[in-house]
Amino acid sequence: MQRDFLKYTAQQIKYDLSEHHPAVLERFQVNAKDRKYQLWERNPLSxxxxxxxxxxxxxxxxxxxxxxxxxxxxxxxxxxxxxxxxxxxxxxxxxxxxxxxxx
Structure with missing residues (x-):
């Protein structure tokens, strides 16, 4: 459930930033094989x-x-x-x- 929540919210945030604040989105850019942006910590505390x-x-x-x-x-x-x-x-x-x- 947590994984799905984080994935969904990250996609929504990324979409909103790309549409309304592209310069802010660039702050979340990462050099990773599986993603261009990182909005949440890799291992969030549960x-x-x-x-x-x-x-x-x-x-x-x-x-x-x-x-x-x-x-x-x-x-x-x-x-x-x-x-x-x-x-x-x-x-x-x-x-x-x-x-x-x-x-």
Whole structure:
């Protein structure tokens, strides 16, 4: 599932950059036999959520990451457009495919 997600999102990002920001796309160019661009790390970190407490810890981290001083992408976790925080805090599924981790 992770591989498919990374492949799909990389293709979408590459398409958008080639259409709207070709100079930015060139920053992702690599010298590899199997690809011209590298948008994601080769070995992304996967965390096994073996318990409810670990899952909640990871969700808390993910939801609060965009509001960190370093990023300042939103004032509140639920205000960040690409977060599931609104789903968990306000029961709003703006994506149309979210399910609760306890389901």
């Amino acid at each position: 965390i096994y959520c073996y318990s409810i407490s670990v899952t909640e810890q990871k969700l808390e981290y993910i939801h609060h990451n965009p509001i960190q001083e370093r990023w300042q992408l939103a004032a509140l976790p639920e205000e960040y457009a690409y977060s599931s925080a609104g789903f968990y805090q306000e029961n709003k599924d703006l994506f149309g495919f979210l399910t609760h981790y306890r389901d």
